[in-house]
Amino acid sequence: MQNKYNLEGPQGTKPRKRLSGTNIMLYGTLLVVAFYYLLPLYVMVTTSLKGMPEIRAGNIFDLPVDITFEPWVKAWSTACTGLNCDGLSRGFWNSVSILVPSVALSIAIASVNGYALANWKFKGSEVFFTILIFGAFIPYQVMLYPIVILLREVGLMGSLWGLVVVHTIFGMPILTLLFRNYFTSLPDELFKAARVDGAGFWGIYFQVMLPMSLPIFVVAMIIQVTGIWNDFLFGVIYTKPDIYPMTVQLNNIVNSVQGVKEYNVNMAATLLTGLVPLIIYFASGKLFVRGIAAGAVKG
Amino acid sequence: MADAKRPNQLLRNLNAKVAAIPMVATALVVFVGCTIWTIVHSFTKSKLLPKTDFVGLDQYERLWKTNKWLISIENLAIYGICSLVLSICIGFFLATLLDQKIRFENTIRTIILYPFALSFVVTGLTWQWILNPDFGVQKIVRSLGWESFAFDPLYNQDIVIYGILIAAIWQGSGLIMVIMLAGLRGIDQEIWKAARVDGIPKWKTYIFIVIPMMRPVFVTALVLITAGIVKVYDLVVAQTNGGPGIASEVPAKYVIESMFKNQNLGQAFAASTMMLVTVLIILVPYAYLEYGGKRRAK
Structure with a gap:
């Protein structure tokens, strides 16, 4: 393989401009895709850092205003599953x-x-x-x-x-x-x-x-x-x-x-x-x- | 079993045989034994406890007359066909995107694949929240001014299965993408050069040259997705628990509920045997292709 490349000399297409139309479309699509895949994680994190009044008032995509870690503490140590309430x-x-x-x-x-x-x-x-x-x-x-x-x-x-x-x-x-x-x-x-x-x-x-x-x-x-x-x-x-x-x-x-x-x-x-x-x-x-x-x- | 004339034959490799006992036991007792046991008992009228009063195909007749089972099968068909087509298309599309010698390839692959690390329960609960009509997507679109916008798949019997589908695609398409990407990387670069010399546009090269060359990869993806589809259970339990009503029931859930909730073992066995048949319908042609193909190639 190595030899072949040497024999061929310079190869490949002409270097493209970095911002060609195809590239914008390509990276645009990738951005949308990445957004879709990251969205649920973002929603999980932000929701878990909000208080309940804030959740009722706003929507799930808003960033938390008053960051609170209480939900995490509650989920870990006091959330109830039917019989016992010692959390996750x-x-x-x-x-x-x-x-x-x-x-x-x-x-x-x-x-x-x-x-x-x-x-x-x-x-x-x-x-x-x-x-x-x-x-x-x-x-x-x-x-x-x-x-x-x-x-x-x-x-x-x-x-x-x-x-x-x-x-x-x-x-x-x-x-x-x-x-x-x-x-x-x-x-x-x-x-x-x-x-x-x-x-x-x-x-x-x-x-x-x-x-x-x-x-x-x-x-x-x-x-x-x-x-x-x-x-x-x-x-x-x-x-x-x-x-x-x-x-x-x-x-x-x-x-x-x-x-x-x-x-x-x-x-x-x-x-x-x-x-x-x-x-x-x-x-x-x-x-x-x-x-x-x-x-x-x-x- | 013991061959008295040639004790060497049995004793040779003794350690390996002893070491393989767990594997042999699993293969024979669990995979073969338990499967046969279930199939045999699907012809009995077992209720709370497994019995051996054979009643022929009664359980199957009853199964196919049960509304819940019919809905389960319909859901599985819709869910199966959609997730098969979508996973393969999205997976292949994403793989081709990542194959364009882009920057940040690792980052983007990491982002697309991370849901696959999460459990179905986590996936289901997350999407249950996003699709919540009072707080999630529906509320946001409405607050943007489109007051009559309705998108509440988890509370609408007609489209609930698509709500589950969205979550499933989010979770599983990364896997298919990785498999497809590995397949694309296995394509000889000479093919691409030849296609370029002939002036064939890139998309045409993908559809008419690369995809046919990747047939084994597609078959693998197909088998993996199918095996996953038939097993779908935790996702539904977490996201809708079969609701609203029984609109999002699936066969796996039907089996487990007949087994452990309704104490109707016969029905559970018959239903699980039907699931096995479904898998066999996919698996047998695959095995034939796989092994027939190998014989031809090598």
Whole structure:
């Protein structure tokens, strides 16, 4: 490629003026697009910083006049969900305690799966993998009830660990695919050299593969943290009200029919719930894109 | 299962087999086992508890006579077709915009993709607020002087599904854009040069040359969107909870309510089997294309 460019010499179209008609249209369109995508975030933030009288008087696009952080405090510590009034903090800590074991367990299992599929193929391993990938397309509703029965059988129904198992199961297809593709892309010589040196299945995994695959673990973590944090369906079905994750509690707070609607508190609560994935998204940048691309590209 | 004559065969790779137990269990017990269990029980008259009194297709007959289910299916069809067309068009359009060697590409991509990081619950609640007729868009247009302006999709039975659609497009189009952009970047630059030499306008190059070349990308996008459409649940629960009345019900919600609220398991199983059938209708041709294509190409 490099050589070809050198041979061709100067190339490309004549440099355009910076403010040509096409460019104005292009950047104009992009501006409108960016505006549409940012609008809801702007509305959330401004609404959550206004007092209720100001919301009733003005419109949702106005900037707040008297900035108040009271809605945030209220959403976090005193907003009511039917029975208890200790705010979203409860849901936040529930979500954290669901998140940590779910992410750890699902990534541990899926990385070993992917490693076995990439380097230690056995009879039938590809068949199971294909089933796993197709399983990702089965609507969850089809499997919800049998899983309730299975969890009840092992005594995990309604408990935090039951939900952890469910998240591990449903995160497995995408994560296994991710790890399998990554380990397959590593040079084969590496694996063979370790074999010659007498390392076994676990030895190679822990001493050769793990240290080399930090980036893919980060990608997997991004996928799982956002996915599990944003989950609503499994949380509402497989847990009990006192360990509901944040999304479920948020929905209960905002859509509760009792009392006067406090839109500023609702928006503060919504933002609080969205904050974790948003921070991960903005902090991870390209890795997030890589994570969703991994889901899109079939192995 | 154990092959006594050749114990080596089974013992070789033993560690890998042990390590793969969770995967095998998930594939066989959950994905295959649970699915079959549900399909089998959709032919029974299970109510509060799953039973095995088979009643043939009774549950399905009843399902297709239930108004709520028919509305759910209609909503899913409208929502599905619109979000498929819109996501693909908007996603591709945005990708071509970003592909024009623009400045601030990263910033704009970050802005378009950030809603995808948010949950459906957050998306639904946010748009519920923006579309609130007393405070949101409707009020603003009215306060600008257009007193009779009406835009209250979440309180109007006829258009409520479009209110949900707006939120869904906002949340999901960034993903499609990223996939399309990756596809565009995979197009050989020589194609562009050749088209320019032949004097083909840019838009024509996109429509007649680039899009046909990106067929696999479009198929991937199609499958991803479809799988998402059938699953749509939390968005509706958060934004309208099926209302006003039952105007924005969707199949996934019908299943879960039959299952855990109305204690009508048979109906839930029949409805979820119908959802599975819908997915299969999309997935089987895709699998055929994918694997048939591979065999031809390589």
